[in-house]
Amino acid sequence: MPRPLVALVGRPNVGKSTLFNRLAGRRLAIVEDVPGVTRDRNYADAEWDGREFSVVDTGGFEPDAGGGEPLNALVQRQAQLAVEEAAAVVLVVDGREGLTSVDQAVADLLRRSGKPLFVAVNKVDAARHEGDLPIAEFHRLGLGEVFPVSAEHARGVSELAEAVLQRLAVPRAPPPPEAAEELPEEGADAPRGPIRLAIVGRPNVGKSTFVNALLGQERFVVSDVPGTTRDAIDSAVEHKGQQFIVTDTAGIRRKSGVAQKVEAYSVLRAMRCIDESEVVACLLDAGEAGVEQDARLLGMVAEKGRALVVVVNKWDLGEQGGATQAWYRDELAKRLPFVAWAPMIFTSGRTGKGVAKVLDTAARLMEQYRARFPTHAMNELLERIQVSHPAPLVRGRRVKLYYVAQVAYAPPTFVIQCNRPESVNEHYQRYVENRFREAFGLEVPLRLVYKERQRRSRPPPGAKKA
Structure with missing residues (x-):
């Protein structure tokens, strides 16, 4: 089941990124005491008291910024998209500065979303007594319960997280497995059903062309312009008697490259597809495989524990350049040693060569993924x-x-x-x-x-x- 998403929004420099890092349990967002540091949305899987969720940090939300600098308009749009995707929204405000007209305007926009809303009054670390906490005026926002927090010193964060997760009815994960609770051995029936296969990769590595070759029809728009695919699309495929649900996703590029609003939306959808899949085929461009963006994406797939097929696409162009598969395998093993266990397939979506091997490999991996061992x-x-x-x-x-x-x-x-x-x-x-x-x-x-x-x-x- 996909993790519920909690969005952190608010005007610039109220401490959203610090709260994001605190909820995620590690330093992921850049934190500086200047407005506008967070430009793009930053996502993380998190766990709080045994309950799993995802949290998204957004750029400074200024409702009137759209008519000014184009970058401000993009930042605002990304924040709005995060709210649309979120299961709950936390409005972060600055307790030292008090309630501002921008806070009120943001609250008005959030109220229209219909999502569960919470107010985190940040930077209250200077208050020594409960009566000193500057929260009374923030009740005027009309968004429900108000939580005084100090993200920097972890004060009040637990109470906020608890309230959000209770409102979303997020269940606690089962306790760590004990050896006594072992599974029935391989004689028991293994789970059956279609294999969910997600096709992911950086923009312009040929994902849609690859899926077209896989399906044998022009099911998707194909273009050489990065970012053509704007959302995840499922297609049912049968191969050698096995049913697959193949999902073509938008290109995932590094955080600093997420600029256009449609692409910002697509990144979240692609990440959710990885959560919902069992096998992930990660496409690399034969002309520039193993770059930083590839490594980050493969690391995310491995961290989420999904079966993985590394697909070196556009191999027809690689062969024209004189590359050999043996050389390529050695090079990628050096650059991507943390997924050395994953099978690697060389394909050409344009010619269709090697494409069917991905389904053969996914079926083989699925048997291992669901296997029970004596x-x-x-x-x-x-x-x-x-x-x-x-x-x-x-x-x-x-x-x-x-x-x-x-x-x-x-x-x-x-x-x-x-x-x-x-x-x-x-x-x-x-x-x-x-x-x-x-x-x-x-x-x-x-x-x-x-x-x-x-x-x-x-x-x-x-x-x-x-």
């Missing part, structure tokens, strides 16, 4: 790993891996019980992951969770057995 085979593998390459000593003490069980699929998730989970370093985790990939032929994301083995409590002396 517990005995996994534990035999775990024992061999420790015999051939024991975990390094930590302060003279050995790390022991006792037991492994699969607790989830899509992506495959395994819990490894051990004596010192905090001492299993990143290098050894990667080694164990690679051994699991080799043993089970996995080309999809997998998650290994290290947990301390729960020891059974001993009965008190003299206690009788039941």
Whole structure:
């Protein structure tokens, strides 16, 4: 289920980006004490008290800015688009400056949206007592409950987040899996149904041409102008008896390049398609593959745990330039090592060469993505790993891996019980992951969770057995 989106809006320099970073739990937005730093919308997946949502930071919202500098008009439009897409909106105001006419005008616009609205009175860190908090006048906005916060010092942010998530009825994620809660093994029926395949990539890498070749018809507009596709479009495809839902998305470019209002809208739609998909085919341009935008997009797909096919498109042009697939694979392995597990296919949407292989590969990955693995085979593998390459000593003490069980699929998730989970370093985790990939032929994301083995409590002396 897609995460609900919470939009942060307000006039410039009220601290939206600081609040965004606080909710996201990491520094993602550029924060400077000057108006207008945030130009484009910035998105992040977030978790608060076990509940998952997305948050979007917007540029300064000035209702009368549209008639002035064109950039201001674009920033305003992006903020409006964020409000349209959001499940809830937080109006951020400056408690030090008090209520302004711009705040009131923004509130009037937000009221028309019909979305759940909240007011965050920011920069109240100087107030020492509840009576000193400058919030009374902000009730005049008529947007409901008003929350005094200091995003800089995390004051009041928890109360705001709690209220928003309760209003949206966001459920808490299930607790971390325990090894005892393992899945039925591979004999049980695996989930069936169409495979949701999202086609993503930077603008102008040939996504729509590629999908046209995949469908065998002129289903989409095809153009050499970046940004032709403005929204995500689904098409049903049957290939070798397997049903697919193929989604063509707008080009995702780096944040600083998002300028046109239609493209700003498209980025969010494309990101949501990744959330809703099971397999993602990420198209790279054979003429300039592995650039920064490619790396960011592939990293996002991997972080969300989706099965991935790396598609080097326009390969007919690459071959004309004398490139070989072996050279290309080596180059991309150097530039994109964090998705080295993903299969790579070379295609030409213009000629149709290699396009059908993407569906073949997606079907193969889906079997792995939904697979359930025998517990005995996994534990035999775990024992061999420790015999051939024991975990390094930590302060003279050995790390022991006792037991492994699969607790989830899509992506495959395994819990490894051990004596010192905090001492299993990143290098050894990667080694164990690679051994699991080799043993089970996995080309999809997998998650290994290290947990301390729960020891059974001993009965008190003299206690009788039941």
